[in-house]
Amino acid sequence: MADLSIVTPIEYLKGVGPQKADVLKKELQLFTIGDLLQYYPFRYIDRTAFHKIRELHAQMVGAQVVGRLISVQEVGEKRGRRLIGQFRDDTGSMELVWFQSLSWLKKSLTPGSAYIVYGKPSEFNGQISMTHPEMELFNAQEKKVGNLTMQPVYSSTEKLKKFNLDTKGIQRLQQTALETVYRSLRDPLPDYILQKHHLLAYPQALLSIHFPQNVDDLNRAIRRLKFEELFFIQLRLLRNKQLNTQKYRGHRFDKVGNKFNTFFNERLPFPLTQAQKRVIKEIRLDTNTGAQMNRLVQGDVGSGKTVVALMSMLLAIDNGYQACMMAPTEILAQQHFSGVSALLGEGICTVRLLTGSTPAKERRIIHQQLEDGTLDILIGTHALIEDKVKFKNIGFVVIDEQHRFGVEQRAKLWRKNVIPPHMLVMTATPIPRTLAMTMYGDLDISVIDELPAGRKPIKTVHFFENQRLRVFGFMRDEIAKGRQVYVVYPLIKESEKMDLLYLEAGLENLQREFPLPTYKISIVHGKMPVKDKDFEMQRFVKGETQIMVATTVIEVGVNVPNASVMVIENAERFGLSQLHQLRGRVGRGAEQSFCILMSGNKLSKEGRTRLETMVRTSDGFEIAEVDLQLRGPGDISGTQQSGVLEMKIANLASDQAILMEARNSVIEIFKEDPSLSAEKNILLAHYLNQRSPGISWDKIS
Ligand code: ADP
Numbered sequence: 001m002a003d004l005s006i007v008t009p010i011e012y013l014k015g016v017g018p019q020k021a022d023v024l025k026k027e028l029q030l031f032t033i034g035d036l037l038q039y040y041p042f043r044y045i046d047r048t049a050f051h052k053i054r055e056l057h058a059q060m061v062g063a064q065v066v067g068r069l070i071s072v073q074e075v076g077e078k079r080g081r082r083l084i085g086q087f088r089d090d091t092g093s094m095e096l097v098w099f100q101s102l103s104w105l106k107k108s109l110t111p112g113s114a115y116i117v118y119g120k121p122s123e124f125n126g127q128i129s130m131t132h133p134e135m136e137l138f139n140a141q142e143k144k145v146g147n148l149t150m151q152p153v154y155s156s157t158e159k160l161k162k163f164n165l166d167t168k169g170i171q172r173l174q175q176t177a178l179e180t181v182y183r184s185l186r187d188p189l190p191d192y193i194l195q196k197h198h199l200l201a202y203p204q205a206l207l208s209i210h211f212p213q214n215v216d217d218l219n220r221a222i223r224r225l226k227f228e229e230l231f232f233i234q235l236r237l238l239r240n241k242q243l244n245t246q247k248y249r250g251h252r253f254d255k256v257g258n259k260f261n262t263f264f265n266e267r268l269p270f271p272l273t274q275a276q277k278r279v280i281k282e283i284r285l286d287t288n289t290g291a292q293m294n295r296l297v298q299g300d301v302g303s304g305k306t307v308v309a310l311m312s313m314l315l316a317i318d319n320g321y322q323a324c325m326m327a328p329t330e331i332l333a334q335q336h337f338s339g340v341s342a343l344l345g346e347g348i349c350t351v352r353l354l355t356g357s358t359p360a361k362e363r364r365i366i367h368q369q370l371e372d373g374t375l376d377i378l379i380g381t382h383a384l385i386e387d388k389v390k391f392k393n394i395g396f397v398v399i400d401e402q403h404r405f406g407v408e409q410r411a412k413l414w415r416k417n418v419i420p421p422h423m424l425v426m427t428a429t430p431i432p433r434t435l436a437m438t439m440y441g442d443l444d445i446s447v448i449d450e451l452p453a454g455r456k457p458i459k460t461v462h463f464f465e466n467q468r469l470r471v472f473g474f475m476r477d478e479i480a481k482g483r484q485v486y487v488v489y490p491l492i493k494e495s496e497k498m499d500l501l502y503l504e505a506g507l508e509n510l511q512r513e514f515p516l517p518t519y520k521i522s523i524v525h526g527k528m529p530v531k532d533k534d535f536e537m538q539r540f541v542k543g544e545t546q547i548m549v550a551t552t553v554i555e556v557g558v559n560v561p562n563a564s565v566m567v568i569e570n571a572e573r574f575g576l577s578q579l580h581q582l583r584g585r586v587g588r589g590a591e592q593s594f595c596i597l598m599s600g601n602k603l604s605k606e607g608r609t610r611l612e613t614m615v616r617t618s619d620g621f622e623i624a625e626v627d628l629q630l631r632g633p634g635d636i637s638g639t640q641q642s643g644v645l646e647m648k649i650a651n652l653a654s655d656q657a658i659l660m661e662a663r664n665s666v667i668e669i670f671k672e673d674p675s676l677s678a679e680k681n682i683l684l685a686h687y688l689n690q691r692s693p694g695i696s697w698d699k700i701s
Pocket residue numbers: 270271272273276299300301302303304305306307428452453
């Protein structure tokens with residue numbers, strides 16, 4: 001092999017060979033030399049920063065200490081077996097503790113020698129210790145010469161270590177790889193972008209990420225590589241968006257007509273919020289460009305998305321089209337149907353409901369009316385996308401709670417007209433802006449960030465199990481005032497049996513505390529037949545029962561304005577966005593509403609942060625931001641199917657500023673050179689012409 005480059009299979013790299021190549025492929029999915037170079041350290045040990053033992057405390061994330069290993073001793077038996085080292089410097093001493101690889105450690109550690117120890121300090125009874133610290137023999141000479149002050153740490157696996165590919169081994173490979181291909185490395189970013197954003201050149205960045213000279217050098221490398229990663233994601237997303245607008249002609253809604261105006265002037269029971277007005281205007285402008293609209297509307301529960309959807313549909317109807325609205329569950333579809341019907345009143349246009357339980361006879365009528373154009377608005381569930389459902393001329397589609405629908409389902413709606421209808425996707429799960437820009441980078445995003453005036457903020461409190469009697473007393477008071485109460489239990493697949501038992505025990509307890517005939521309790525959970533569920537739900541909606549005991553089936557969309565108390569049991573087990581959704585079930589009427597978070601006395605740090613966040617704020621976007629910081633982008637609801645979030649170095653939670661910079665940079669490039677035909681943009685055009693591995697980009701949106 002004369003010319004090795006980043007695309008050369010990894011087995012041709014000196015020091016690798018077929019066997020190592022095999023584990024590298026299997027364990028780390030590294031196939032080429034380029035893949036290896038993009039396998040970045042996950043942290044660095046700052047070899048310039050040393051602490052004295054006296055300075056150590058348990059709040060430190062990690063610390064490096066030079067000292068002498070005085071002794072090593074094995075203590076305990078069986079599962080309690082561990083190795084304890086006494087370690088000392090000129091300020092004090094600490095214990096080093098190991099639970100694993102004891103025999104190997106006993107052989108390799110030499111008491112009496114000086115070591116550099118790196119680990120997380122913990123503290124017990126004033127005694128400092130480190131568990132499983134990294135140990136390196138201290139060589140005073142080396143430290144002085146020491147050219148690598150920031151020492152990279154690569155994650156490795158047991159298998160890799162068997163092939164000498166621990167962090168040091170991987171580092172050696174990186175060195176060989178860099179030496180081998182350094183001169184053939186080409187920068188994927190054009191020069192003028194590097195200059196404009198003050199970015200390191202690519203070869204330099206790669207060198208510095210693996211072998212940083214110092215902290216500044218490392219930070220510059222990290223910034224450059226993060227920028228590049230985010231830049232190319234945005235380049236692709238924004239190019240897709242551009243292509244969509246060019247490719248898909250859209251129905252042109254060029255007038256605001258009678259139906260819209262009649263509704264607005266005569267039927268609308270409240271003034272629209274500024275946010276609602278703004279979003280309706282965005283939709284109006286968007287549907288009058290001749291291109292197909294693909295817009296995501298994010299708005300917290302209760303922000304009034306339904307009326308925005310309705311007015312958009314009226315706009316379509318005024319321009320001679322039909323509209324439909326799809327919801328993920330039958331209950332929700334029903335609620336949209338009654339909500340929309342009530343808002344519209346008689347005489348403006350025709351609305352019907354189509355779900356799985358629509359009787360055949362009515363179904364036939366609906367099909368007929370859709371085809372002859374006498375039906376203006378169809379509201380329903382998945383039933384809408386069946387092939388039998390044909391429209392005379394559908395122009396506008398609203399999808400509620402978007403992440404519950406798959407891509408194919410949405411694509412089917414596109415095909416219900418020769419020119420695809422405009423798509424309005426509504427979600428009540430606010431997603432942090434930066435995340436939305438990446439997940440839905442090729443959609444336009446509207447935000448309803450304002451609640452209708454006059455809403456009383458929901459009071460949220462956190463109670464521990466031993467305060468339960470107070471909570472019952474409070475529930476009684478509220479019920480005496482004529483209000484209704486939700487009590488929600490977690491029901492999680494992995495622990496379903498236990499959860500159902502808790503639910504039953506909780507229910508029995510409630511039945512004792514709130515006995516018939518004074519109190520009536522509804523119960524709804526996912527294991528019940530749909531018929532029973534609906535029946536119980538209806539009893540609560542009609543006010544026949546005062547308490548609704550439920551699992552999270554009520555999470556989405558249910559609207560009972562008289563229900564003013566939400567009690568969430570085992571609240572620490574719910575995710576933040578789920579808690580927020582649940583809380584959104586109350587606070588829908590004129591009364592002061594309450595959300596009571598019940599938890600056990602023992603809380604994890606994260607659990608505590610979640611509950612504290614809920615108590616502190618009711619702003620869905622703020623909550624989503626905390627959720628993003630806590631869990632990282634991959635776990636935010638709705639993101640799981642999206643491959644864009646698997647990044648090599650950038651992190652959407654912490655790199656928002658770089659993301660904005662990269663995105664704005666791409667926007668500017670497309671503005672100036674939409675077809676990327678300028679000489680200076682050749683690299684970018686070339687990048688877009690390659691097939692991107694792994695991610696199916698048409699799946700996003
Ligand atoms: P969501 O965004 O959660 O779907 P809805 O559309 O169901 O919210 O609206 C919640 C409630 O607020 C409904 O009862 C609706 O009629 C009412 N509403 C919507 N917009 C306004 C407004 N501008 N002023 C007062 N009430 C409003």
